[in-house]
Amino acid sequence: MRRGLLSIAVLIVALAGTVGCRSAPPPRPYEPVPATLPQVARQLALPDVSLIDDAVPQPVGVSVEPYHQLSAEECRHLACTNAAAAILIDNMAADKPDPFPWLKSHSSADRLRVITARNLSNEARLRSAAAALELYYKLQEAELLSDVLATSQAEVDKLVESGKVMADRGFTESADYLKLRQQQIELRADRAKLQNGIRRINVELKVLLRLDTTAGRILPSDAIHVNSESLNADQAVQVAIAGRPDLELLRDLIRGLDASTVAAVRQTFAGLVPPLGAVTAATRIFAPGFRALFPMLADGDVEGLRRQLQLHLADREREVAKDLRATVDEWYMQRELVSVARRRQALEAERVRELTVKKSKGASVETEYRRALIDKLTADANVIREAVKWKQIDVRARREMGLLCTVNGCR
Numbered sequence: 001m002r003r004g005l006l007s008i009a010v011l012i013v014a015l016a017g018t019v020g021c022r023s024a025p026p027p028r029p030y031e032p033v034p035a036t037l038p039q040v041a042r043q044l045a046l047p048d049v050s051l052i053d054d055a056v057p058q059p060v061g062v063s064v065e066p067y068h069q070l071s072a073e074e075c076r077h078l079a080c081t082n083a084a085a086a087i088l089i090d091n092m093a094a095d096k097p098d099p100f101p102w103l104k105s106h107s108s109a110d111r112l113r114v115i116t117a118r119n120l121s122n123e124a125r126l127r128s129a130a131a132a133l134e135l136y137y138k139l140q141e142a143e144l145l146s147d148v149l150a151t152s153q154a155e156v157d158k159l160v161e162s163g164k165v166m167a168d169r170g171f172t173e174s175a176d177y178l179k180l181r182q183q184q185i186e187l188r189a190d191r192a193k194l195q196n197g198i199r200r201i202n203v204e205l206k207v208l209l210r211l212d213t214t215a216g217r218i219l220p221s222d223a224i225h226v227n228s229e230s231l232n233a234d235q236a237v238q239v240a241i242a243g244r245p246d247l248e249l250l251r252d253l254i255r256g257l258d259a260s261t262v263a264a265v266r267q268t269f270a271g272l273v274p275p276l277g278a279v280t281a282a283t284r285i286f287a288p289g290f291r292a293l294f295p296m297l298a299d300g301d302v303e304g305l306r307r308q309l310q311l312h313l314a315d316r317e318r319e320v321a322k323d324l325r326a327t328v329d330e331w332y333m334q335r336e337l338v339s340v341a342r343r344r345q346a347l348e349a350e351r352v353r354e355l356t357v358k359k360s361k362g363a364s365v366e367t368e369y370r371r372a373l374i375d376k377l378t379a380d381a382n383v384i385r386e387a388v389k390w391k392q393i394d395v396r397a398r399r400e401m402g403l404l405c406t407v408n409g410c411r
Contacts, residue, residue, distance in 0.1 A: 066216035072136060073222075075209065079132030080405035082210040085124035093117035109264045112256040116268055119249035122405065126245060128208060130399035134392055135205040140220035141388040142198045145381055149194065152377045153187040159370050160184050224391045226338050233328040236401055237321045244320065244402035250313040254306060262302050269309060324400045331397055334390040341379070341386045348376040 093114060163177035198217070206212045241247060249272075257265045355369040398404055 067219040068211075068214060068216055069221045070136070070218050071222050072133065072220070075132050075136045075205075075220075076129050076404060078209040078211070079129040080125045082208070083121075083125040083128035083405075086121040086128070089117050089121045089124060093121075108256070108258065108260045112253070112261050112264055112268075115252045115256065116249060119245045119252060122245035123249070125405040126399060126402060129404040130395060132205060132208040133395045133404070135201055135208070136220055137224070137388050137391050137395070139198065139201045139205060139218060140222075140224070141384055142194055142201065143220065144384045146191065146194050146198065148377055148381045148384070149187055149191050152374055152381075153184070153191065155370050155373050155377070156180060156184045156187060159367065159374075162367065162370075224387050226335060226387050226390055231328050231331055231397065233325045236328060236397065237324050239403070240320050240324050240401045241317050244400075247313065247316060247320065250309060250316065254309050254313070257302060257306055257309070259302055262305060265309075266305055269305070269312075272312075320400065324397070327393065327397045327400055331390070331393050334386070334393050338383070338386045338390050341383045345376070345379040345383050348372070348379040352376050 159180050160177075163180060202217050203212075205218060206214060211218070253265050253268060351372045352369070355365050355372050358365045359369055395404075
């Protein structure tokens with residue numbers, strides 16, 4: 001009996017050893033089973049909007065957020081002062097003092113670096129101010145149109161309600177009544193889109209002005225004044241060529257170019273003209289004969305680089321003059337469109353006055369009067385849009401002349 005049990009134990013141990021010595025079989029790679037979809041006839045499910053109650057209007061025209069008043073001048077100044085790119089450039093220039101002030105070559109290059117940083121910083125501030133003012137007037141347009149749409153919707157609602165009363169009395173719904181109901185829906189959608197646009201503009205503008213931690217909405221406080229003054233294109237071009245920081249940078253590079261600064265000037269010039277930057281990099285990689293194709297990139301070629309800078313400056317001055325003259329033409333054209341919109345507004349206002357007199361005398365012109373009010377409000381909205389367009393062109397002209405910002409954002 002013991003011998004039988006011992007034999008069984010030895011067999012179990014042997015089997016266990018054999019199993020332990022075997023290597024586990026490699027796992028089989030996972031092969032996803034392809035899905036099969038049922039084949040059906042083409043039939044789509046429409047969105048289910050039955051849970052929305054049309055009788056409860058959405059509060060799209062009323063903001064519960066606090067308003068913060070901002071003038072156009074404050075907007076310009078904050079954008080100039082808080083331009084992120086300008087601050088970065090200024091800090092980088094301040095963090096790199098001249099390591100060898102006693103060497104003329106290092107001193108000249110360091111002075112050129114400071115001058116370059118100042119011009120680039122001024123250009124960044126100029127662009128930031130132009131972007132902020134464009135948003136400022138977009139926001140003003142949106143807020144003004146929001147008020148006009150709210151009043152328009154109230155008048156359309158009254159007309160729709162009158163039509164509903166007539167329908168309840170057994171009168172057939174007219175085509176005009178159906179158009180009014182469509183207009184009622186469109187106005188509601190326009191107000192919702194406008195409120196969303198106001199929120200987005202606030203976010204973008206606050207970032208440029210470094211007011212992104214300020215809760216609530218910005219309220220532009222300055223009225224747009226479309227004046228009858230003239231804008232002389234020749235004088236505008238002279239101002240731009242004399243004062244734009246991007247042109248002044250090129251002049252400073254030309255004035256500061258000598259044998260001790262040629263490398264620094266070449267590197268800066270290549271950064272201003274991207275294709276030259278690629279060529280400069282190529283000269284370090286390809287055969288030295290490549291430099292013969294671009295003599296202005298040869299080390300120590302001061303006069304060659306000076307000629308290239310002067311040619312580029314002349315090209316930029318011509319381009320600035322062309323763009324500014326086109327902006328001045330657009331400035332005048334848009335002001336004429338403002339005048340046309342104002343004349344239409346005056347006609348619609350006169351129509352409202354005529355119907356108001358008829359109403360006061362007991363004439364039954366209520367529906368006609370309401371429609372005239374809606375037409376007048378449409379004309380009001382058109383005047384707002386055209387005036388804002390003119391103001392934005394005016395801001396662009398001042399940006400192209402370089403008049404929005406100077407050093408540290410002060411005029």
